[in-house]
Amino acid sequence: MTLLCWAAGITLTALVFSVLAFVFLRGYSVLSLDFLLEPPRDSMTRGGIMTPLVGTLQLVTVAMAFAIPVGVATGLYFAEYARDDLFTRILRLAIRSLAGVPSVVFGLFGLSLFVILFRFGPSLLSAALTLACLTLPLMVTASEQAFLAVPQDYRDGSYALGASKWQTIRRVVLPSAAPTVITGIILSIGRVAGETAPIMFTGAAFFAPHIAKSLFSEVMALPYHIYVLATAGTFIEETRPIQYGTVLVLLLLVLGICSVGIFMRSRLRRRMRR
Known part of the structure; x- marks a missing residue:
């Protein structure tokens, strides 16, 4: 079993690095400061990716602003307040089931609810709220x-010292669970940053000359920009380096966000050990 686990780990690592190497070799030639700071131009055959790059960061920020409070509060409710009855078990089952729903279904849901029913229109807000709904099951479960x-002993010790339930949760449970909660948030950010189907129905623009200046503006995003360049661009073959360069930037962006989260988690764990 040890050999099997090592073989599986090595195989997975080799696959990841092979994908990174494949993308890097085909996209590194276009990477430059101008590529990151210039917007697309000339039917997206020239220029850079500044507009979709900033749009992706905007989507992640707005989506997490909605998803983190709701997801963490729901997880806290299930762990600390909910009774073990039929209603709670049905809610848990529903949340677990939502985690397996294809992202395109969330896109159609966001189109019906946020774009049409709430009349937000195709916008940054509609796309971000759809992404927030997409990531909630993972965040709630984590x-x-x-x-x-x-450990229950932590709670019992706090109660023995005269602390109330909310004081115990705020000063004992939340700090102890923070590293694992941050791990769930990191995984959620990685999924939000790379999704295409939900945003193409709710707010991603084929081309936008400027960065979204309000929540009700359409927004360009790296995943949808890659899809457009690879399938619907004017000169698909001529823009291959731009396509792979954009993919490489998206991978580095996700890895960078995850690295920051891992660093924060490690600091919290070291602080708790002290």
Whole structure:
């Protein structure tokens, strides 16, 4: 079993690095400061990716602003307040089931609810809210498991010192579960940054000359920009280096965000050990 686990780990690592090498060899030639700071121009056959890059950061920021409070609070409710009855079990089953729903279904849901019913129109807000709904099942499950993993002795000790339930949660449970909660948030950010189907129905623009200046403006995003360049561009073959360069930037962006989250998690763990 040890050999099998090592073989699986090595195989997965080799596959990841082979994908990175494949993308890097085909996209590194276009990487430059101008590529990151210039917007697309000449029917997206020249220029850079500044507009979709900033749009992706805007989508991630707005989506996480909605998803993190709701997801962590829901996980806290299930772990600390919810009773073990039929209603709670149905809610848990529904959340677990939502985690397996294809992202294109969330895109159609966001189109019906946010774009049409709420009349937000195709916009940054509609796309971000759809992405927030997409990532909620993962975040709720990760947060609940993080809170349940805190030893009961910690809570009992806090109650013995006269602390209330909310004081125990705020000063004992939340700090103890924070590293695992951050891990769930990191995974959620990685998924949000790379999704295409939900945003193409709700707010991603084929081309926008400027960065979105309000929540109700359409927004360009790196995943949809890659899709456009590879399938619907004017000169698909001529823009291959731009396509792979954009993919490489998206991968580096996700890895950078995850690295920051891992660093924060490590600092919290070291602080708790002290």
